[in-house]
Amino acid sequence: MAPVASRFVIDQRLLRTDLDAVKASLSRRQRPAILDEVDHAARLDARLLDIARERDEIRAKVNTISKEVGGLRRDGKVDEAEALQAQSKEHGGREKVLAAEHDEVSQALRDILLGIPNLPSDATPDGASDDDNPVVIGPINLLDDYPEHQRVPHWETADALGILDNERATKISGAMFTMQRGAGATLARALCQYGLDLNADAHEEMRVPSLVSTATLTATGQLPKFADDAYAIERDDLWASPTAEAPLTSIYAGETLDDTALPIRLMAHSSSYRREAGSAGRDTRGMLRAHEFDKVELMAYSTPEQAPDLLDDMVARSERAIAELELPYRVIEICTGDMGQSHHRTFDVEVYAPGADAWLEVSSVSWLGDYQARRAAIRLKRHDADGKPIKGTEFAHTLNGSALAVPRVWAAIIENCRNEDGSVTVPEVLDPYMRGITTIAPTA
RNA sequence: GGAGAGGUGCCAGAGCGGCCGAAUGGGAUGCCCUGCUAAGGCAUUGACCCUCCGGGGUCCGUGGGUUCAAAUCCCACCCUCUCCGCCA
Structure with a gap:
């Protein structure tokens, strides 16, 4: 069985839906630096979503065009196919840039998330040491x-x-x-x-x-x-x-x-x-x-x-x-x-x-x-x-x-x-x- | 360590660069039929992410590359199996 790359840390969705609750919970660990990291993570996560959305749209276009190209080529309409190919290639260029950016940001986010500690239970007593x-x-x-x-x-x-x-x-x-x-x-x-x-x-x-x-x-x-x-x-x-x-x-x-x-x-x-x-x-x-x-x-x-x-x-x-x-x-x-x-x-x-x-x-x-x-x-x-x-x-x-x-x-x-x-x-x-x-x- | 074969859905197993998220068989589930546990028919049957809930994207060992388009081609790595070697 192949080794499993860890992808998840604390629930990334909580950063979007309930950032304040995450910070309130983690503040109980009494280490203020953690909260800054959470904020940083939330910002990166928001950016990541934007990039992913745009990238996925372009991928959708490329996927559609590629399918059309396949159909045209089967029908022998080479000229039309080549025109579409050129169009798709342009999209491909932009997709590559966005994909690289996405990888970079998600790696940065992952690095931060891996260091953020678990949320304490409500039942865990408060204390400093x-x-x-x-x-x-x-x-x-x-x-x-x-x-x-x-x-x-x-x-x-x-x-x-x-x-x-x-x-x-x-x-x-x-x-x-x-x-x-x-x-x-x-x-x-x-x-x-x-x-x-x-x-x-x-x-x-x-x-x-x-x-x-x-x-x-x-x-x-x-x-x-x-x-x-x-x-x-x-x-x-x-x-x-x-x-x-x-x-x-x-x-x-x-x-x-x-x-x-x-x-x-x-x-x-x-x-x-x-x-x-x-x-x-x-x-x-x-x-x-x-x-x-x-x-x-x-x-x-x-x-x-x-x-x-x-x-x-x-x-x-x-x-x-x-x-x-x-x-x-x-x-x-x-x-x-x-x-x-x-x-x-x-x-x-x-x-x-x-x-x-x-x-x-x-x-x-x-x-x-x-x-x-x-x-x-x-x-x-x-x-x-x-x-x-x-x-x-x-x-x-x-x-x-x-x-x-x-x-x-x-x-x-x-x-x-x-x-x-x-x-x-x-x-x-x-x-x-x-x-x-x-x-x-x-x-x- | 050396040589060879292979990694595809719950399992087995096909797969030509486009019509492949993927044939076929098995299993499972639901419905139908059959007066009993037999047989048959039909249908359903993965996960993840985003969503203006219409839909969009990703995943065929992993990572990279080529291409308008990759399960399919190229490179690297990992893992499994068989044989040899070495051993506890």
Whole structure:
């Protein structure tokens, strides 16, 4: 199947029919520069329409004339045909100029539209930064006071237990790569299996490619704006996927989905690759931030009507993964000023790490509206009550979220489950995956 | 990586530079006929954009070119299949 060029971003028609509403909605993201871009886009869009109208008129003339020429030639009326041909050629010249202009303007418009973020949901709380993100669930399992033996950073504990060897990971690949060994590696793998098993009741397991095309990363919104955050393999025009969200969302790119088949719910365990440009030197110790990490991602394609319930369900699933590990956590909702470019509404699950004394983001669950579906050209075909297809299509909605991001949960377990003697008790729900290891103690 | 074949509508599959948005068959849907599930007849059956709602434009893998006119000719690229090579 040919790669699908992304053609749509936010609904271009809204720029014409309801520009003020678009600007009112986007102003809630509290970044004034966006509004200027919207205005610019609206101007270009209006110009584009004018050009297209004129170009189409000329094309209509050329089409008509060409048909006449064909008829005349068949009848052997060569002179008349040639006169018409000359006329058509003139039109052709003007058409070419207009077509070039159209291409130029539409490219410019596309470039701007690709950078304009999604409209926030009406339900998304207003706010300027992460300080304004309200806590909507919890804190749960949080102790009033943490004993000394839990106030140890996970990298110190892991080092003592011999389950983390970042020094050698650095030797192999460079700074900010991690390597778990022994029971640490087993624990990391166990978390993946646990995350998958927990959601297998509703989500189909996929094993997706780790290297993805430019079109794929553009569809989910990583490109063109955040190219510096991803690893590029230029020789082959591929990118190391920064999240399984990208390949999962492009599975149905360019396809039209029946509403009767929705929702489609998928999940994938994958490695994720991030350059962390701009974060060099931050969280360099332990497992909090790395260029490569594993996670289990949930993803859903839905109708607009199904999306809100699916969002709730996916947040509940992310929450449950942490709750059953008996880790302290809370769920926050992301406010308009802090929400990612593609997102319509977002919830984060955060786990408390007593050693680092910090809330760590371990999951982010988002409803994307039709933002990604437009970019990826994922259409929705509706059917009436009798099951007959309704003429025309619209765009599907997409949702995604991490069911379980390994490194930070791993770190939270090492810190929260540390015993006085320095060993770590593995949460019970991981028993089926730990090959009999219930406690991680020093091997020496 | 090398050699060959091919990419057309929901599927299969034809297509001479103009009468091709596209034959034909299948499928699906509707109606008719037939006293039952068989057979038959007729009709409908893609999407996108613009619209002064009359209509106009675009799409035959993708991008470019030639031409008054391109599914059809030329160039590049992508993808699929078969064989060989190489491998996990």
